[in-house]
Amino acid sequence: LAKGMGKGGWQRYQSDLAHAMVQRLEMRTQLTEAIEDEQFILQFQPIVEIAEQRVTGVEALVRWQHPTRGLLGPFHFVEAAEENGAIVGIGNWVMREALRQLAEWKAADPGTSLRYISVNVSPRQFRAADFVEQVHTALEQAGARPDWLLLEITESLVLKDAEKVIQDLRALRAMGVRIAIDDFGTGYSSLSYLRQMPVDVLKLDKSFIDDILTSRQQHALVDAIVTLAGNLDLTVVAEGIEEAGQRTALKTMGCHYGQGYHFAKPVWPAEIPALTGSAEPAALSA
Numbered sequence: 001l002a003k004g005m006g007k008g009g010w011q012r013y014q015s016d017l018a019h020a021m022v023q024r025l026e027m028r029t030q031l032t033e034a035i036e037d038e039q040f041i042l043q044f045q046p047i048v049e050i051a052e053q054r055v056t057g058v059e060a061l062v063r064w065q066h067p068t069r070g071l072l073g074p075f076h077f078v079e080a081a082e083e084n085g086a087i088v089g090i091g092n093w094v095m096r097e098a099l100r101q102l103a104e105w106k107a108a109d110p111g112t113s114l115r116y117i118s119v120n121v122s123p124r125q126f127r128a129a130d131f132v133e134q135v136h137t138a139l140e141q142a143g144a145r146p147d148w149l150l151l152e153i154t155e156s157l158v159l160k161d162a163e164k165v166i167q168d169l170r171a172l173r174a175m176g177v178r179i180a181i182d183d184f185g186t187g188y189s190s191l192s193y194l195r196q197m198p199v200d201v202l203k204l205d206k207s208f209i210d211d212i213l214t215s216r217q218q219h220a221l222v223d224a225i226v227t228l229a230g231n232l233d234l235t236v237v238a239e240g241i242e243e244a245g246q247r248t249a250l251k252t253m254g255c256h257y258g259q260g261y262h263f264a265k266p267v268w269p270a271e272i273p274a275l276t277g278s279a280e281p282a283a284l285s286a
């Protein structure tokens with residue numbers, strides 16, 4: 001690796017590596033403090049009913065207002081937080097704050113098109129012994145109905161410790177909370193396996209949507225998944241829709257829900273009422 005770098009290059013490489021390591025170690029301590037300091041903040045991305053272009057849900061997406069590095073997206077810290085366990089506290093804060101925010105939007109506008117909030121749950125957070133209890137408490141604190149909450153889990157979670165996970169998923173659904181498989185298609189689970197899983201929604205990963213206009217095979221694959229999912233009574237949300245053509249193609253396939261820059265990027269809470277309000281005409285572009 002270091003061959004041909006020369007002596008100066010090798011030293012620079014070593015000091016870059018040391019710097020990266022120090023930064024990672026620093027981040028672990030900072031992540032734990034950040035919860036107490038309330039340095040996390042949420043953006044929300046609309047989830048849209050494709051045919052009507054109506055916003056029926058929003059996904060809560062966490063950001064970290066880092067004391068020195070500015071606003072950081074999840075790519076910069078979620079993995080580290082998963083490794084040191086901070087994700088449990090962060091994730092439970094996200095769930096409480098998201099439900100509080102939804103309750104506020106609903107109270108401010110009883111005619112809002114918003115029906116639910118989608119919250120990402122990390123494997124470590126889900127596996128915590130008291131997770132179901134955390135959900136219960138979060139709903140109660142916010143005065144939220146269980147069907148206001150959609151929990152996004154990953155395929156990898158379902159594949160490991162299947163028995164315990166399925167038990168908890170059943171308990172959550174018995175409460176009335178809905179479950180989504182996030183980034184569907186990037187992991188290993190198959191649709192036939194999913195049929196036995198207590199889930200309600202498939203979020204079809206952006207990598208599947210990217211090429212539906214340019215690849216006939218990719219189009220056929222997505223079409224087949226949408227049809228099969230429908231037959232299994234699963235709702236499909238297509239992620240990462242960036243072009244009008246993709247929206248049209250998905251609508252023709254019978255995919256009812258979508259999310260992506262074509263409709264709206266993740267926005268700050270104050271921008272949501274204009275996109276979901278009963279007072280104004282829908283603000284989303286056609």
Ligand code: C2E
Pocket residue numbers: 045060061062073074075078087091094120121122152182183239240241242259260261262266
């Ligand atoms: P995700 O759950 O699949 O969320 C969608 C991500 O794709 C978001 O990135 C969103 O901004 C981005 N996105 C949406 N539409 C488009 C599009 O049309 N084009 C492109 N290029 N990107 C689009 P973000 O906010 O950076 O989040 C990244 C990931 O971080 C999320 O992927 C999720 O796995 C994780 N994450 C976010 N918030 C949380 C959280 O509260 N807890 C946990 N455990 N993970 C979270």
Ligand code: MG
Pocket residue numbers: 059120152182
């Ligand atoms: Mg998600």
Ligand code: MG
Pocket residue numbers: 182183203239
């Ligand atoms: Mg996703």
Ligand code: MG
Pocket residue numbers: 183205206239
């Ligand atoms: Mg994704």
